[in-house]
Amino acid sequence: MARQTIVFLMLVGMSIADQPNSYGQQRYQPVYKEEGKPYQFNYGVNDEYAGTDFGQNEESDGNTVRGSYSVQLPDGRKQTVTYVADHERGYQAEVTYYGEAQYAKVYGPPVTFKPQSYGQPQKSYGPRPSYQPQPIYQPRPSYS
Known part of the structure; x- marks a missing residue:
């Protein structure tokens, strides 16, 4: 009888230990690691008209x-x-700064940029179609 009780308690303990957590996943999931892959990239944007200047370069072995x-x-x-x-x-x-911070002493209206014109603007649509009005139908008189 004692042997059956011990086996029963071991089975109950193992089933409780193998229960999924509250997220529906097993407690211990295997970890799959991949080899790192070397890469290199860079980009830069410098638009004086809009005032943007940023970029990044990165490489990995x-x-x-x-x-x-x-x-x-x-x-x-x-x-x-x-x-x-x-x-x-x-x-x-490591963060570094180049230049000195400058603040406006006089505040005025916001700076806006007018779009540049590259010659004659082209219409992206054709002429409007001319629709003929539909005939108006009058209901027939009903003879009851």
């Missing part, structure tokens, strides 16, 4: 990611972030 990005701030400075990231040390960044 499959284990460590190194890169930097920069952006022109509204106060006139350029912010550059240089970073290194890996699985052992995490994300480490």
Whole structure:
């Protein structure tokens, strides 16, 4: 009898330990790790008309990611972030600023940019069709 009780309690304990959590998943899921893949990319935008200036470059050897990005701030400075990231040390960044912050002493109306004209504008639609009015139908008199 004692042996049956012990076996029963072991089976109950194993079934409770294998219950899914509140999210409907098993408690321990296998972790699949893939090898890192080397890559490299960069881009930059410098639009003097709209006042945007930003860019980024990044490269990875499959284990460590190194890169930097920069952006022109509204106060006139350029912010550059240089970073290194890996699985052992995490994300480490160094932030530097180029230039001196400048603030307007007199505030006026907001600056707006007029669209540039590149010659004669072309219409993207044809002439309006001329529709003929539909005839009006009168109901027939009913003889009851």
